Amino acid sequence: MKEQSFHNHTRYQPLQHFIWLPLSLSMLVCTIGYVIYQIMNDAFSLQLLFLLGLVVLAIIPGMLARIYAITLQDRLIRTEEQLRYYMLTKKRIxxxxxxxxxxxxxxxxxxxxxxxxxxxxxxxxxxxxxxxxxxxxxxxxxxx
Incomplete structure (x- = not known):
């Protein structure tokens, strides 16, 4: 494997970064554009609000899953690094x-x-x- 460095340590999850995020953003932008278009043409309806709400609700679980995973990962890193420091120095960080x-x-x-x-x-x-x-x-x- 290639050695990690400052320049290549960032990690991308292709499904998350290159498919889900761009599709979610484009779906949200298109839906907002469609709602604005309908409002300007006096064709606003309650269904448009439901459509916009549905798009937002479809995006939220993916965002929450990412936030929960990163929060848990941060807690694990804190514990690992506290233990690592203790193992190397016999002192608390x-x-x-x-x-x-x-x-x-x-x-x-x-x-x-x-x-x-x-x-x-x-x-x-x-x-x-x-x-x-x-x-x-x-x-x-x-x-x-």
């Missing part, structure tokens, strides 16, 4: 570190990890800055 920083630190090798955690807390590094500081990347192919 600083509570000031944010979940976004932990997610960025997920990619750091064990050799760089403790130093980057300490810097992230001390200098309040952004996730992007943390990722730029990683020299040896740990692969993560299991993200949602």
């Amino acid at each position: 600083d509570p000031r570190i944010t979940i976004k920083q932990m997610i960025a630190l997920l990619f750091a090798s064990d050799e760089e990890y403790v130093r980057l955690v300490d810097r992230a807390v001390a200098e309040n590094l952004s996730p992007r800055e943390i990722k730029r500081e990683i020299h040896v990347w740990r692969r993560d192919d299991h993200r949602v």
